[in-house]
Amino acid sequence: MGQSATTWATSILHDWGGGRALWQSGRMAKPRHIVVAINPNAAFGKNARVGDAVVAQVVAAGHEVTVCREPDYTSLRAATAQAIKKADALLVVGGDGMVSLGINLVAQTRLPLGVIPAGTGNDFARFTNLPLADPHAAVEHFLAALERGPKVIDLARASKDGEHRWFVCILSAGFDAIVNERANTMTRPRGKSRYTLAILRELLRLTPRTYTLTVDGVTTERQAILISVANGESMGGGMRVAPEASITDGTLDVFVLAPVTRRRFLWLYPRVFSGRHIGEPEVSLQSGKRVTVDAPGIVAYADGERLWSLPIDVEVVPAACRVLI
Missing domain, CATH: 3.40.50.10330 (Probable inorganic polyphosphate/atp-NAD kinase; domain 1)
Incomplete structure (x- = not known):
């Protein structure tokens, strides 16, 4: 200048x-x-x-x-x-x-x-x-x-069909991703209220999905409302989905919310912001370095950005980024 x-x-x-x-x-x-x-x-x-x-x-x-x-x-x-x-x-x-x-x-x-x-x-x-x-x-x-x-942190790398995208926070592949997809197709209202309306519309249709989840080579089928792959601890403006996740530990945290009623979902939802959902019977967390998530009809989001439809492979890459924090 x-x-x-x-x-x-x-x-x-x-x-x-x-x-x-x-x-x-x-x-x-x-x-x-x-x-x-x-x-x-x-x-x-x-x-x-x-x-x-x-x-x-x-x-x-x-x-x-x-x-x-x-x-x-x-x-x-x-x-x-x-x-x-x-x-x-x-x-x-x-x-x-x-x-x-x-x-x-x-x-x-x-x-x-x-x-x-x-x-x-x-x-x-x-x-x-x-x-x-x-x-x-x-x-x-x-x-x-x-x-x-700078400090050095881990990143997660999402991949599908030869394409790759990095993320630092969380990949969403459940209800939250469905809400994002719904909001992105809406033209009104503008602003934050569009996402609130999308949540209400999708809550009326809250239905478990059948997922095929592979963590470090071990594959299971799961019925779930939410599945997230976390490098960092929070998403969505402070939702501490994986409160023990670390961007320097070389692992990913896989969060699964098993099928719940709408009433139970609304009871659990505010507790996510403080991490108090951990320990509830419907909530499970496991760690791994490589994760594949698959389910029909779901487009995944990472750090709020649209990725691709499932299946998606995710791996942690230690010390992948230098940050000034």
Whole structure:
């Protein structure tokens, strides 16, 4: 960025974060080239200004910034993939969809990934203790991590018919995936209420599915309402499906919810947010390194992003990603 861009960034920073003179903090000792990828539609557009403020704060800290901001996900991914070829770090601004974009670009490379949570779910930010609802603090956290150096985490790799996708949180292949698929076909209402309506519609049709589940070579048939393959502990904005899951232990946690009535499902649902569903008789967890999930008529989602119809193979890849957390 030139002088005029720096002046613009300083103005934005003053308006947003109290005008802190970050260039006086000593962080300019090691200027880096940071690519900042911004989702302008994060949190259904409620956080549209966050991206500009993040860029301003990073510039004020003495770093060179390339901004990637496109009208759609495909274009943003392509622009970011091009921009990071000469970058020192990738910083994504948005929710778990942006985390997904980031990890699918930097997995098994040396380029580190930073995250400014500005979405609705922000599950990666939750279980890595990034500041939530405070983008200024999140940028401060990122800048400090940039000086400390990256941490190495595991990723999960989903595969089907020669295609591969990385995820860091959880792959869903049950009721929650069905709700996502329903919501994505709805045009109204807009915003978060669309997902609430999708939940209510699918709850009326709550029916167990027959799954073929293979964990580390052992295959079983299961009747289930929910099956999730977890690398991290939560999804859906804090649902701690696998509260003991770790992104550094080299294993996946496989969560299964056996058939339940609608009333029992509604009793269990709020307990997932605190992890208190663990130990209930309908809930089972097992760990493994390779998992295959199969059932007819279900499209899987991972980190909130649509994958493919089942069957899908999943494997954990230890130390696959460098993150600035």
